[in-house]
Amino acid sequence: MSAFLPDRISWENWGELFLDVNRWRPVVARICATTAVTHAGHVEAGFPGGCAVFVVERQVVVKLFPPMMEQDFYREREVYGLLDGRLHHLPRLLGDGVYHDQIDWPYLLLEFREGEAIREVFDEITPANRLAIASELGVMLRILHDTAVDHVTAFDPSPAAWAQFIALRHTNCIAELRQKNILSEKVVAELEIFIRDIDLAVKRPILINADLTEDHLLLIKRENQWHISALIDWADAEVGAPEYEWIALWFGLCQRDGAMFRKIIRVYDPGWQLNNAFLDRVMAYTVLHRFGAGIIEHVLGQDGRPSILSLADLREQLWGNLRGKVTQMPCVPRT
Secondary structure, three states: OOOOOOOOOOHHHHHHHOOOHHHHHHHHHHHHHHHOOOOOOOEEEOOOOOOEEEEEOOOEEEEEOOHHHHHHHHHHHHHHHHHOOOOOOOOOEEEEEEEEEOEEEEEEEEEOOOOEEHHHHHHHOOHHHHHHHHHHHHHHHHHHHOOOOOOOOOOOOOHHHHHHHHHHHHHHHHHHHHHHOOOOHHHHHHHHHHHHHOOOOOOOOEEEOOOOOOOOEEEEEEOOEEEEEEEOOOOOOEEEOHHHHHHHHHHHHOOOOHHHHHHHHHHHOOOOOOOHHHHHHHHHHHHHOOOHHHHHHHHHHHOOOOOOOOHHHHHHHHHHHHOOOOOOOOOOOOO
16 A cells, blocks of 8 residues: 555644645545545545544545544544434534554544534624524533543543543643743732632533634524534543533633623523632633633733733633623632
8 A cells, every 4th residue: 555644743744744635635535435435536624623634525524633642533433422313513423443554543534514613703693693502502512511421431531530630730731821921920829829729629520522612613604694503523522520611612612702601601501600609610720721821822912911910800801701890819728
């Protein structure tokens, strides 16, 4: 078999390779021929993410995972199995396998769904239409979070595993903020104490997408209204705390639209209170999020680099749109 791909892959050379449609076309053709899902006539690049993604005949999406993301392949494949028949807007998993070309390339074959990423049309969506989308999202997230994870193999569903993940983020997140130099040392020190002292214990971790960004919700327009077409990309899925889900949802998919986010939460669980306790937890998970430092840097840049003199200032800047002004940030010191 001819070799079309390199025998060594790293993040340094992956960026040049994964968007090169001509380089991947014979690989995609062989995968399609082997699996007989479709004839690989017209092949185009899909949305650029971490994987090599190609749309074939506007029918099938071929998603190939580099060696650095092998575990993501197992996670995403298992999520599609767990949610099959449960989420109407989940593309069907048509097949999976490993393509060998000097090294192994795990791949998924997914149903293609027409649609525009919400990022591309957000400003066109009326407030009422955003609430309708939010209602549908609230239902979807309730179904997702209620999915049983007792017998998963690609995840460790134990509270101890989630606690270990958070402990690792405790170790890294403050260093990442200092490296970016986007906050004063005083504010970073306050954040360090805050995340050290807040109780984030989870008795029963749940299945979460963990990457609900503006790139992963696809919409189609019918009769002048936008409707959900698909929720794509489950490679970052976790079994963890529900509040971790809200970070990408708030800063990404909802673009800090308070009314839209509140509607999602009301539909998801009418009993949830968006009070100071809620804001404390999502603020902590914003900092601890694997992309937390980047999120904070992006928001502050987007907002014109406002003056942040305290932790309360930072929380107001990041989460203030959710419900009025929030100035008190209780933080009980350790004894």
